[in-house]
Amino acid sequence: MTFTQIIFLITAAVILGSALMVVSTRNLVHAALWLIVTLFGVAVLYAILNASFLAVVQVVVYIGAIAILFIFAIMLTRREMLDRGPQLNRGWWLNAIIAVLTFGGLFWMLQGWSGFSKAAADFPSGYDAVGQLGKALVSPTGFVLPFEVASVLLLAALVGAVYVAFTRK
Amino acid sequence: MIPLSWYLILSAALFSIGLFGVLSRRNAVAILLGIELMLNAVNINLVSFWRYGDVSMMAGQVFAIIVFAVAASEVAVGLALVISVYRRRNTVIADEIDLMKW
Amino acid sequence: MNFWTDPVNFVAQWLLGLLTGWGMPGWLASLLVQLIGVVVLVSMMMVIDIFLVWIERKVVARFQDRLGPNRVGPFGIIQPFADIIKLIIKEDITPNGADKLIYNLAPILSLMSVLLLWAIVPLAPVILGVDLNVGALYIIAAGAIGTLSIIMAAWASNNKFALLGAFRQVAVLVSFEVPMLATMLIPTILAGSMGMNEIIQSQNVWYIVLAPLAGLIFMIAAIAELGRAPFDLNEAESEIVAGYHIEYTGMKFGLFYAGELLHAFTFGGFWAILFLGGYRFFGLENLGPIVAAAILMAKALFGYWLIMWVRYTVMRIRIDHMLAFNWKFLTPLAFTLLILTALMNALLRGTSSGVYILGMLLTNVILGWIIVEILRGFSRRERERVEGPQQAVAHQ
Numbered sequence: 001m002t003f004t005q006i007i008f009l010i011t012a013a014v015i016l017g018s019a020l021m022v023v024s025t026r027n028l029v030h031a032a033l034w035l036i037v038t039l040f041g042v043a044v045l046y047a048i049l050n051a052s053f054l055a056v057v058q059v060v061v062y063i064g065a066i067a068i069l070f071i072f073a074i075m076l077t078r079r080e081m082l083d084r085g086p087q088l089n090r091g092w093w094l095n096a097i098i099a100v101l102t103f104g105g106l107f108w109m110l111q112g113w114s115g116f117s118k119a120a121a122d123f124p125s126g127y128d129a130v131g132q133l134g135k136a137l138v139s140p141t142g143f144v145l146p147f148e149v150a151s152v153l154l155l156a157a158l159v160g161a162v163y164v165a166f167t168r169k
Numbered sequence: 170m171i172p173l174s175w176y177l178i179l180s181a182a183l184f185s186i187g188l189f190g191v192l193s194r195r196n197a198v199a200i201l202l203g204i205e206l207m208l209n210a211v212n213i214n215l216v217s218f219w220r221y222g223d224v225s226m227m228a229g230q231v232f233a234i235i236v237f238a239v240a241a242s243e244v245a246v247g248l249a250l251v252i253s254v255y256r257r258r259n260t261v262i263a264d265e266i267d268l269m270k271w
Numbered sequence: 272m273n274f275w276t277d278p279v280n281f282v283a284q285w286l287l288g289l290l291t292g293w294g295m296p297g298w299l300a301s302l303l304v305q306l307i308g309v310v311v312l313v314s315m316m317m318v319i320d321i322f323l324v325w326i327e328r329k330v331v332a333r334f335q336d337r338l339g340p341n342r343v344g345p346f347g348i349i350q351p352f353a354d355i356i357k358l359i360i361k362e363d364i365t366p367n368g369a370d371k372l373i374y375n376l377a378p379i380l381s382l383m384s385v386l387l388l389w390a391i392v393p394l395a396p397v398i399l400g401v402d403l404n405v406g407a408l409y410i411i412a413a414g415a416i417g418t419l420s421i422i423m424a425a426w427a428s429n430n431k432f433a434l435l436g437a438f439r440q441v442a443v444l445v446s447f448e449v450p451m452l453a454t455m456l457i458p459t460i461l462a463g464s465m466g467m468n469e470i471i472q473s474q475n476v477w478y479i480v481l482a483p484l485a486g487l488i489f490m491i492a493a494i495a496e497l498g499r500a501p502f503d504l505n506e507a508e509s510e511i512v513a514g515y516h517i518e519y520t521g522m523k524f525g526l527f528y529a530g531e532l533l534h535a536f537t538f539g540g541f542w543a544i545l546f547l548g549g550y551r552f553f554g555l556e557n558l559g560p561i562v563a564a565a566i567l568m569a570k571a572l573f574g575y576w577l578i579m580w581v582r583y584t585v586m587r588i589r590i591d592h593m594l595a596f597n598w599k600f601l602t603p604l605a606f607t608l609l610i611l612t613a614l615m616n617a618l619l620r621g622t623s624s625g626v627y628i629l630g631m632l633l634t635n636v637i638l639g640w641i642i643v644e645i646l647r648g649f650s651r652r653e654r655e656r657v658e659g660p661q662q663a664v665a666h667q
Contacts, residue, residue: 023199032202033373035205051230059416066244069248070201071426073248077198099185103184106181107181110178110181118173120171127225129230146232146235153239157246162249165252
């Protein structure tokens with residue numbers, strides 16, 4: 001077992017453990033903080049996958065914006081700091097079975113695929129992933145249209161969020 | 170070196186945990202937390218397919234970035250809706266927001 | 272390779288040889304050497320941090336026409352150690368209803384977010400933690416962890432004032448990140464890289480000459496990011512007592528305080544790297560890496576002094592003014608500047624360096640002049656709006 005594999009296994013254990021805490025812990029602020037641990041683990045995975053730009057963007061966007069927004073929303077929608085009452089639906093065991101079945105189904109489906117246990121090829125020499133990504137995002141033969149659509153989506157979300165949450169005086 | 174299967178199994182497990190959260194949580198904000206977990210699982214898949222496929226094809230990373238944008242918009246609008254509902258109906262339990270239910 | 276031209280790698284190679292000589296496997300030895308490097312870097316920053324306390328107190332005393340600490344040791348230089356002893360022997364209070372784990376984790380995260388930044392600071396061409404090719408984004412990412420620590424501290428303290436301070440601070444941090452990132456992209460465009468080392472290497476002319484407005488906006492955004500006066504709304508003493516660290520005592524407060532000072536020094540360093548040529552000083556850096564590191568430290572101290580100068584001269588401004596200032600003025604200005612710089616850079620790429628410098632400088636000067644004119648018109652209208660009724664009263 002190599003060093004990278006050990007790092008991967010530790011990261012995977014952290015991700016899955018904290019994800020379980022996100023869906024099961026009673027205190028919602030704790031759930032949001034566990035979500036941050038999960039997101040950080042995913043950023044480490046991106047770093048292991050040599051996607052340094054995505055790893056940093058994951059921290060900036062998810063931890064710096066989305067998780068903070070979650071903590072705010074949780075604080076703003078609680079009348080008291082204690083969580084009473086059940087946090088899960090009555091049929092939660094049924095949902096657990098559905099989730100396990102989904103995982104089993106995905107695993108079974110992937111196992112039959114020929115490229116399942118393929119190893120990564122080395123990067124070609126002089127390969128610059130960040131530069132390639134930047135060029136792909138704005139080149140007309142690349143992904144400029146999805147990029148622009150995403151920016152329009154962000155603008156629409158900005159306007160929509162302000163309109164929905166704004167209190168009229 | 171890590172085989173591709175490890176990433177795919179991890180992402181499938183993360184997706185299932187997120188699905189469980191979405192289906193069984195009562196609080197609307199917690200449901201959104203579950204959706205974030207599912208989106209992250211998708212992103213792990215996209216990036217690992219980029220790394221294990223042809224690295225000069227950037228589609229995996231580009232769509233991971235677009236998933237970031239979609240997640241940010243979804244959280245902004247979703248949480249705005251939750252806060253708006255909380256102001257009017259004084260609850261964020263998804264079962265109790267049932268005005269449209271007959 | 273000898274000690275004078277490459278001190279860090281020289282020592283690292285020697286240690287690696289020593290450890291493998293003892294029969295340690297290669298990967299463990301290199302891991303251990305890297306860990307030692309991290310520990311040495313972090314301890315060095317903490318030692319500098321101790322003296323920053325002394326510098327800050329001395330400088331603020333000079334600004335306020337006082338002498339500052341002068342009793343303990345020559346020029347009061349032992350004063351920080353006395354402060355530390357005082358902080359350590361203070362009673363460590365945890366408030367009722369506090370979330371213990373998060374409450375104790377927050378100060379550590381706060382200091383950690385600052386120390387993380389030093390991983391990408393190139394003290395010299397060969398003395399740097401890691402030459403990350405997404406350096407500028409990394410600065411923002413480490414800042415995100417700092418924001419997180421503030422929210423954690425405020426929520427776990429179970430205190431209304433703390434929560435108010437954190438709400439303000441997060442509103443400020445999230446909004447001032449936008450112009451900060453936009454102005455960090457300007458050196459990136461000029462250098463053609465996000466890596467800190469490459470940005471320094473390509474500064475044959477300091478970027479403060481090529482992009483003075485960007486340097487100014489970065490400094491303003493950095494001060495807001497640090498939560499220092501005039502933007503210290505997160506801990507405005509007269510309004511919310513002390514903000515997010517109101518409940519912290521002893522060394523836990525000390526960690527927040529140390530983090531704040533080191534953060535200011537670090538942003539002085541980044542300002543020097545992005546706009547003042549980092550470790551370069553008219554060829555003096557070629558004398559050796561240690562000289563280069565000393566140059567960078569001197570420039571970082573200069574940036575830190577500028578931040579202190581602003582802090583102790585300008586009054587605190589109101590939160591709505593501050594957010595309006597960011598969203599209605601700083602952000603549009605930063606984006607205009609970004610687009611203009613990219614355009615001018617593309618247009619002037621092939622010309623001689625004299626024309627290039629002059630073109631860039633003129634763009635900045637003209638844009639700055641337009642902004643000053645707009646601001647002057649705005650303030651005149653505002654003054655008429657405020658003073659109009661008063662004059663009417665005087666005539667009656």
